[in-house]
Amino acid sequence: MTMTDVPLTEALFRGAVEIEHTATGVQPHRLPGWARRQLPDPQLLMAQAQPSGVRLVFRSAATAIELETRPTRVAYVGAPPRPLGVYELLVDGRPAGRGTVDGGDVLTIDMTTGGREVTHGDPGVVAFGGLPATDKLVELWLPHNELTEVVSLRADAPVEAVPAGDRRVWLHHGSxxxxGSNALTPTGTWPAIAAAVAGVDLVNLGFGGSALLDPATARTMRDLPADVISVKIGINLVNADLMRVRGFVAAMHGFLDTIREGHPRTPLLVVSPILCPIHEDTPGPGRPDPATLGTDAVRFIAGGDPAEVAQGKLTLRVIRDELRRIVEARRVDDPHLHHLDGLELHGAADEAVHPLPDALHPDAATHALMGERFAKIAFAAGGALA
Structure with missing residues (x-):
């Protein structure tokens, strides 16, 4: 078996907004360079470089494929090590293998001080073998939760990039x-599951801790091609304690106005937050529960005062009400704008069965439930994105 290097061209990548050529490979980004320069926030820069929804897509008769990468994993002071990021191989849409990459860099974050330290390591390889020696569609999904620099791609048969445009493009933004927090695999995030059920091509601009109505994110969405768009907003605005009701309403209108500059008639679905009991009636800021630091089950708590809601502080209940009013007001002039209550994806009855394990993020089973529900509600006949 002779393995041959495959040129890492942009045509191979789906779900990335920009491909940066580095000294040793290529780095997929989910925000363009100008946006990263405008918003040099460490949390956002880390989140957008974690390739949630990004995959290499090509046709090949290869029976063996190797991907060399330099991952950057995130570790938290006082918390147990996180599992290695998972690479998933799909052949003609069906699972054909999973693997991990040893080595790489480690970014250690102190949640109490915000301090960050990087320990450098060597690249590693994930290999897939025993594939059918026939022409097939190959999708190699990168880990959704660790920054991934792709160093090289090798195969034992020629590889041909598949032009985009074979399916409708779904552009999604969220927290x-x-x-994909707490999802176990890159195809196990709720947007990836919904996209697979609906048969659409996902571009996932879900940024951990960073769905904050940033104008640069709106301009990025404005300029990207999309057949359908969704914006799921709320939880980060509460747990970051970023703004009050007056600012939120204006910023939300501005965010939608910017998207509409590039997509005036594209179906656009605004999704409010799923149930999160700690922030339903208690404002942020959110923070790790000190009593759980150093344990295997770090949990989050709300640090605000419910009495401050009367002065305009945000809670999830407030945001749901305001989003509903915003969409109703805009639909007078924008019939292609729609609203979905996030409680239809995960509500009180679901919380009783599938409680958020860290009080903030859904587990893998809840991701599956949310993805299937979203596909049924939004993409099925009669849905906002159908």
Whole structure:
């Protein structure tokens, strides 16, 4: 078996907004360079470089494929090590293998101080073998939860990039829940599951901790091609304690106005937050529960005062009400704008069965439930994105 290097061209990548050529390979980004320069926030820069929804797509008769990468994993002071990021191989849409990459860099974050430290390591390889020696569609999904520099791609047969345009493009923006927090695999995030059920091509701009109505994110969405669009907003605005009701309403209108500059008639679905009991009636800021630091089950708590809601502080209940009013007001002039209550994806009855394990993020089973529900509600006949 002779393995041959495959040129890492942009045509191979789906779900990335920009491909940066580095000294040793290529780095997929989910925000363009100008946006990263405008918003040099460490959390956002880390989140957008974690390739949730990004995959290499090509046709080949190869029976063996190797991907060499330099991952950057995230570790938290006082918390147990996180599992290695998973690479998934799909052949003609069906699972054909999973693997991990040893080595790489480690970014250690102190949640109490915000301090960050990087320990450098060597690249590693994930290999897939025993594939059918026939022409097939290959999708190699990168880990959704660790920054991944692709160093090289090798195969034992020629590889041909598949031009985009074979399916409708779904452009989605959201928080860490959309990014895939607590999902076990890159195809196990709720947007990836919904996209697979609906048969659409996902571009996932879910940014952990960073769905904050940033104008640069709106301009990025404005300029990207999309057949349908969704924006799931709320939880980060509450747990970051970023703004009050007056600012939120204006910023939300501005965010939608910017998207509409590039997509004036594209179906656009605004999704409110899923149930999160700690922030339903208690404002942020959110923070790790000190009593759980250093344990295997770090949990989050709300640090605000419910009495401050009367002065305009945001809770999830407030945001749901305001989003409903915003969409109703805009639909007078924008019949292609729609609203979905996030409680239809995960509500009180679901919380009783599938409680958020860290009080903030859904588990893998809840990601599956949310993805299937979203596909049924939004993409099925009669749905906002059908």
């Amino acid at each position: 860490s829940i959309s990014h």
